[in-house]
Amino acid sequence: MLNAEDLYESQHWRELDLRDKIDSRLQSSLTLVTAIIGALSFLLTNVDIGHTHGLADYLFFTLLAITFALLFLSGFYFFRSSVGSLFHRNTYKTLPVSTELDRYKRGWDATIARSPQAAQAQGITSADELKKLLIENYLARQETNAKINDERAKNISNINLLVVVEALLTAAAFSIFYLGGLNKADLPKTQDIKITAPIDIRSMPSTQQNQCFFWFPPTEYLHGSRTSKGHSK
Numbered sequence: 001m002l003n004a005e006d007l008y009e010s011q012h013w014r015e016l017d018l019r020d021k022i023d024s025r026l027q028s029s030l031t032l033v034t035a036i037i038g039a040l041s042f043l044l045t046n047v048d049i050g051h052t053h054g055l056a057d058y059l060f061f062t063l064l065a066i067t068f069a070l071l072f073l074s075g076f077y078f079f080r081s082s083v084g085s086l087f088h089r090n091t092y093k094t095l096p097v098s099t100e101l102d103r104y105k106r107g108w109d110a111t112i113a114r115s116p117q118a119a120q121a122q123g124i125t126s127a128d129e130l131k132k133l134l135i136e137n138y139l140a141r142q143e144t145n146a147k148i149n150d151e152r153a154k155n156i157s158n159i160n161l162l163v164v165v166e167a168l169l170t171a172a173a174f175s176i177f178y179l180g181g182l183n184k185a186d187l188p189k190t191q192d193i194k195i196t197a198p199i200d201i202r203s204m205p206s207t208q209q210n211q212c213f214f215w216f217p218p219t220e221y222l223h224g225s226r227t228s229k230g231h232s233k
Helices: 004-046 055-082 098-114 116-122 126-179 219-224
Strands: none
Touching: 004 055, 004 126, 055 126, 098 126
């Protein structure tokens, strides 16, 4: 069976182990929030703002506004869970270092040495006083650390609830984005052709006589008179 000192010690280290687990949960929540921010950035980058789409525009930007407001609230809870408030930080308390404990024990040794009979009559020993000090530290620090862990766990639960709502709103925004024709990549694009130099039609090749705009008949058909290539006079 555990004695009081062992029980208080186990409770103290239990709260410190919970601190590490809460830090791990906080990192997981931060990863999900970052993924949602990336999805919203994609939507804002590719949304068509040059045309009006009626109700789709209203629903899309309303969902985005609500999601960003919830993200801001998630950031508030994240700050409270990781750092604390502006006036009260999440500072865990640990046991005194060995040098402090040794100094405390030597102080009692000196006190008992000055009046050993009185100390013996009251049953005071330096080892017992050191044990009392450890138990007092276990109780005080375990209580403080437990309050911090409880508050941090509540904030993380709020973050996880907000992340679920934000994910649903982002999924709805994606549906409106694609089904409502808000994706500017799907819109028909007009191409402007810019001529930087005049086109020389005379230099265009022609394989047939009728395909050339400036085709001239051979010399034998000039002025309506046909001359033979072998008899030129």
